[in-house]
Amino acid sequence: MTASSPLISSGHDLDLSPECFGELRSSREARGDAAVLRENLAQDGYLYLPGFFDRGEILGARGEFLQRLNKKGALHPDFPVDAAVASPESGAWSRKDIMEGNTRVPSLVFSHQLTAFYENLLGGPIRPYDHIWIRLVRPGEGTSPHCDLPYMGRGTRQVMTAWIPYGDVSLELGGLMVLEKSHRQSERIHRYLESDADTYCVNRNAYKNKRAILSKNPASLREKFGGRWLTTAFRAGDLLTFGMTTVHASLDNQTEAYRISTDTRYQLAAEPIDERWIGPDTAEFAEKNRIGQIC
Numbered sequence: 001m002t003a004s005s006p007l008i009s010s011g012h013d014l015d016l017s018p019e020c021f022g023e024l025r026s027s028r029e030a031r032g033d034a035a036v037l038r039e040n041l042a043q044d045g046y047l048y049l050p051g052f053f054d055r056g057e058i059l060g061a062r063g064e065f066l067q068r069l070n071k072k073g074a075l076h077p078d079f080p081v082d083a084a085v086a087s088p089e090s091g092a093w094s095r096k097d098i099m100e101g102n103t104r105v106p107s108l109v110f111s112h113q114l115t116a117f118y119e120n121l122l123g124g125p126i127r128p129y130d131h132i133w134i135r136l137v138r139p140g141e142g143t144s145p146h147c148d149l150p151y152m153g154r155g156t157r158q159v160m161t162a163w164i165p166y167g168d169v170s171l172e173l174g175g176l177m178v179l180e181k182s183h184r185q186s187e188r189i190h191r192y193l194e195s196d197a198d199t200y201c202v203n204r205n206a207y208k209n210k211r212a213i214l215s216k217n218p219a220s221l222r223e224k225f226g227g228r229w230l231t232t233a234f235r236a237g238d239l240l241t242f243g244m245t246t247v248h249a250s251l252d253n254q255t256e257a258y259r260i261s262t263d264t265r266y267q268l269a270a271e272p273i274d275e276r277w278i279g280p281d282t283a284e285f286a287e288k289n290r291i292g293q294i295c
């Protein structure tokens with residue numbers, strides 16, 4: 001895994017020495033073996049499954065994203081659509097533009113293949129969240145370090161995220177990174193993990209939707225927590241899945257193209273569920289989900 005330029009996350013240069021930065025461990029060989037998958041998940045806080053999906057199906061879904069972005073003027077007219085080069089203007093698109101009537105993405109993220117995988121891993125019937133998080137990451141953008149629990153912790157804590165790239169994602173295009181062994185640091189960050197992205201103190205400050213970020217600086221966070229930032233050059237077809245307390249972020253997009261991915265969630269059907277993400281009209285940071293507290 002070699003980068004052609006310095007790698008940046010949330011605007012900070014990452015230390016790429018082998019003690020600080022490394023490759024995700026593949027669990028591909030253990031794909032059907034629940035005992036080994038659980039063991040790897042317990043050890044690492046994530047499972048990386050290269051080639052989990054049919055590459056052609058993923059690229060078909062990529063095409064659908066790009067057609068829709070193109071229609072909204074979000075792609076640069078001088079380049080082929082599949083190059084996903086972002087237009088210099090922002091090209092405003094809404095969630096509806098991307099998802100309404102889009103059957104390709106739901107048929108992948110709610111596929112029998114994926115739910116059967118989680119049934120095997122978690123040991124029972126699965127309920128996926130209805131909400132699909134869409135990431136169309138523009139040049140210069142990236143995701144700051146966080147855990148998912150503050151965003152989806154109103155039901156069980158035993159929820160798994162599936163991060164799926166729609167296309168090959170080089171280090172420069174910027175895929176997901178996991179902070180090694182961070183799932184073992186839950187005690188240290190327990191106050192953060194108990195927080196809720198949609199809850200705010202009415203008497204202190206106005207609602208802000210960025211409050212569930214753990215740090216704005218992945219480099220200094222790593223220095224404090226130890227471990228390495230782990231990532232890879234993802235390929236269309238790969239799946240990365242992790243639990244609610246694993247610290248993750250992304251590399252910043254240093255290319256001219258969009259980085260396209262989704263993240264979706266899966267839990268045992270028998271356990272309590274976070275109602276924010278269930279139903280036909282879910283939305284991120286929706287006003288109806290906010291809880292104002294005196295604190």
Ligand SMILES: O=C(O)CCC(=O)C(=O)O
Binds near residue numbers: 161162248250261
């Ligand atoms: O794709 C990204 O940049 C962030 C994804 C993420 O935070 C997640 O999958 O939970």
Ligand SMILES: [Fe+2]
Binds near residue numbers: 146147148248
């Ligand atoms: Fe996340």
